[in-house]
Amino acid sequence: MTPPPRQQALTYLRALYDPEAANKCPQRWTWALGRGNISASTVHRQGRRMESVTLAVNGTERSLEVEPRTLLVHALRDELRLTGTNIGCDSSSCGACTVLVNGQSAKSCTMFAVQADGADITTIEGVADADGTMHPMQQAFHEHHALQCGYCTPGMVMAAISLVEEYPELDDQGVRHGLEGNLCRCTGYQNIVNAVLAVAGSGSDGSNQDRE
Amino acid sequence: MIPASFDYEVAESAEHAVSLLAEHGDEAKLLAGGHSLIPMMRFRLATPTVLVDVGRLDDLRYINSDNGTVSIGALTRHSELEHSALLAESAPLLASVAALVGDPSVRHRGTLGGTLAHADPASDLPAAVLALGGTIVARGPGGDREIAATDFFAGYFESALADDEMIVEVRVAASAGGWNYQKFNRRAQDWAIVGVAVAEEGAGVSLVNMGSTPVRASAVEAAVAAGASAADAAAVAAEGLQPPSDLNADADYRRHLARVFTERALKAAGVA
Known part of the structure; x- marks a missing residue:
């Protein structure tokens, strides 16, 4: 028996997310799997509004304007230039991008920066003492x-x-x-x-x- | 990959979230912990044009036990389930299963309501709620309605929720009975290739990743009720099911795993 297309998509997602599988999905799945009108919606999306985000990063309040889709790790690395946080797998598996959000570990590739608005963020740059004494x-x-x-x-x-x-x-x-x-x-x-x-x-x- | 762009709305309350969903129709998605949705968006498997962030609704983060019913707010995080002394006492299956989801960083973000609404047949917690015979409370424009867990899962990633409904609470009966969860996988932090949840009270047995939804193993439940041994009851674990075949396991192997782990779970739970 051929598995339903959505199951095929899921299988590929698990096997490191081959998006080709999703193209086989029938129209009724397009909401969940987002296929069918990407080019149209991409054009439609040019004017999305920016969001203001304020983060307490390593004890210092930082405000920035981000697209809603900006991932926390990109805000940290590209906007705030805190490049100690690395990007590895892009799929929340490897943990290279782990930071503390309100004191708890979180994978910053799997959070939008807007979700962290108002949060305390600690990155690797923030764990040592000011005099250089290591954590x-x-x-x-x-x-x-x-x-x-x-x-x-x-x-x-x-x-x-x-x-x-x-x-x-x-x-x-x-x-x-x-x-x-x-x-x-x-x-x-x-x-x-x-x-x-x-x-x-x-x-x-x-x-x-x-x-x- | 960067997700497709979207508009971001912060829900001030569950009612506000529901009204935003009603306004934007099926283009909108609720964002809770995001640990299922964001990876799908990153790979452009999901491209909602509006995200309604319910992750700040702290009044939906609670675990209460009253008159034999455990009520859990939809935004309660897996790590909160895992560390709850109240849950360890009144619904230990849920606490124990929560501790097996992903890894600690994932559990800090993922929510019970989120994993149920995502309706992934390979997820752990939906099967636990199913084995416990839980009830899911959904809020919509017309108010709240209760959905039995047995009626909640409709298909791959499909639930009984309407486009303008959100889960606000999950209820299970408090239980002092035996329980067990068996999760078989090959890589740390991975989804279950097959999982089995057993709850003595109500004699619930449910299976993970054995079909398009988490499923109650009704043949096993009937055999247990008729007094069968664990081995005899487990022999019918895959009866009537059409498990998927994928890179990890083909359907026949999954049927075999279901029988093996059902027997172990029934014995460990002291049910048969």
Whole structure:
């Protein structure tokens, strides 16, 4: 049996979102899957209004004008020039863009800047002290050499800061599960887990002998 | 990819959101946590021209238990379900399933109402609400109406909600009975290839990703009610279902997984 087109689209979405699948969708799906009149609506959309957004970024109030579709990560990087937050997968899988929104980790590629209006945003640039003293999580990453190429590191550090705050009694498995939304393509996970455990103060040595 | 452009409206209340939906028709979409909608918009699989942001409706973020009914506001985030002591006591299946959705960053943003309205057959929480025999309260221009979870899911990404309705509350019966959730996937933070939720109270068994909607495994429920063993009840887990075939699993493999995980879930829940 051929699966319904929408299911095919969904399948492709899951397999890293091949938009071609959506083109096969019948007209009645066009609302949800947005096919059929893209060129017309794109023209129609030229005059969309801008929105004013005020963010408290790393303790400093910043106001900017954005298109509603501007993602938070683009506002941070392109408008505010805070390029420590990286963009990885573009599909909320890898966590490279993780920042804190009102103290909780969030993937800034999966939030519109307008959604963060009025929020406190902390990026990797904002975690060290003004005198350059590193945040304990940064220090632990340094001491445990919890990085190889470093691309995932800002997101890892931000996710880890939020993780130890949210789960006070973290063990090795807890760190691994808690960071599963952050991918290190150097696969340098062991030292990352060690660093986070050092901050969590669980007393574990971070060995992976009991991994399932 | 950058989403197609849209106009952005902030809803001041659920009523305001409903009126904005009525005004803009099916071109408008509600934005709650955005963790299903924004990825679809980024890949241009969804191109709504108006987004109505209900994410600031903090009066719809609550978990209450009263007279044996647990009421959860639609904007309650997965992480709030996960950490709620009240929920751990009165509807532990929901709290436990919430903790398995995505990863912590996703759970900080995603909402219960959002995941139900998205109606993805592969999502975890809809199946949990279904197994618990929950009720979904939808607000529309004419007021509120209650929709049984068993009547709520209509097809792939399709629910019983009208274009101008939004979910405001989810209700489940408080339960001290056994429960279990089995989620099978191959990659961390991924959707379930197959999932099984079991709730002793009401003998609800529901399946994830075994069709176009989350489904109650009615054959299993009937077998359990008739006193069958877990193995015998689980043997009919895929009866009457047409599970999808995709890169992760073909339909026959999904049927096999449904039987295996249903048996485990029934045993772990102490139901059969």
